[in-house]
Amino acid sequence: MILLLGGTSETAALAVALAHAGQDVLVSTATDIRLDTGNHPRIRRRIGMLDTEGMIKTAGESRVRLIVDALHPYAESARSTARQVAARLGIPYLSWLRPSSLTPEDGVIFGQDHETAAGLACSFGHTVFLTTGSRRLVPYVHAAERAKVDLVVRVLPYSESLKACLDIGIPPNRIVTGRGPFSVEDNLGVLQRFQIGVLVTKDSGHAGGLPAKLEAARVHGCPVVVVQRPSVPMEGAYSDPEELLKAAVTLLQPETASTSRGNEGP
Numbered sequence: 001m002i003l004l005l006g007g008t009s010e011t012a013a014l015a016v017a018l019a020h021a022g023q024d025v026l027v028s029t030a031t032d033i034r035l036d037t038g039n040h041p042r043i044r045r046r047i048g049m050l051d052t053e054g055m056i057k058t059a060g061e062s063r064v065r066l067i068v069d070a071l072h073p074y075a076e077s078a079r080s081t082a083r084q085v086a087a088r089l090g091i092p093y094l095s096w097l098r099p100s101s102l103t104p105e106d107g108v109i110f111g112q113d114h115e116t117a118a119g120l121a122c123s124f125g126h127t128v129f130l131t132t133g134s135r136r137l138v139p140y141v142h143a144a145e146r147a148k149v150d151l152v153v154r155v156l157p158y159s160e161s162l163k164a165c166l167d168i169g170i171p172p173n174r175i176v177t178g179r180g181p182f183s184v185e186d187n188l189g190v191l192q193r194f195q196i197g198v199l200v201t202k203d204s205g206h207a208g209g210l211p212a213k214l215e216a217a218r219v220h221g222c223p224v225v226v227v228q229r230p231s232v233p234m235e236g237a238y239s240d241p242e243e244l245l246k247a248a249v250t251l252l253q254p255e256t257a258s259t260s261r262g263n264e265g266p
Helices: 011-020 052-061 076-089 114-122 138-147 159-167 184-193 210-220 241-262
Strands: 002-005 025-029 043-047 066-069 093-096 109-111 128-130 151-155 175-177 198-202 224-227
Touching: 002 011, 002 052, 011 025, 011 043, 011 241, 052 076, 066 076, 066 241, 076 093, 093 241, 109 114, 114 128, 114 138, 114 198, 114 224, 128 138, 138 151, 151 159, 159 175, 184 210, 198 210, 210 224
Parallel strands: 002 025, 002 066, 025 043, 066 093, 109 224, 128 151, 128 198, 151 175, 198 224
Antiparallel strands: none
């Protein structure tokens, strides 16, 4: 069994590819995001956050022999947990790294972390549109208060996301909800509606809708601040799905072959 930790739009395709290669796959996602896996009989699904002990328990119950991490590029904590669990269980770990879609011509401003990005965005003195989710709101709220600028946030349409915004003091009329990726028109509509002066985003790649945000910002005429991706160990990391598939199948072949030999007659 492969434990596939999902969190990107590529998760379903990876699960199907692994299943077609003859592998049983348990897809684990923190939320109930829609995944079209074609009802493949080799694919199972579980939903809910997993801490270290929870992941160990899940892996043990499902006899997991390989962990494949297809988490979001910014899911540092979950990625670290997956690596630790694989090490503790003595099983291989592979990760999918979504390719960046940024080029030097995009002319974005990089912030090495959320604190830096917040300061940079608010330094322009204009309304900031935050599209990095609801988990790291504090630096932006504090920076906006210091700079006396308005902050507009876009978060997933979940009650916990809305609560996080409201609890920290973001007024309801400054909260936009929706599930991406969003089109150029979607993004431009928000930029124009709130007279946005700066857009803040993550380097979420093409699949995460980054090109559409950049184009909307270009049309609207506002700068873009990008939170840099966390650095990740490159060992066992792949940005080519075919290479990841080959590596996964290769890692599991020795045990399969050994089991087959053990079932042969004298």
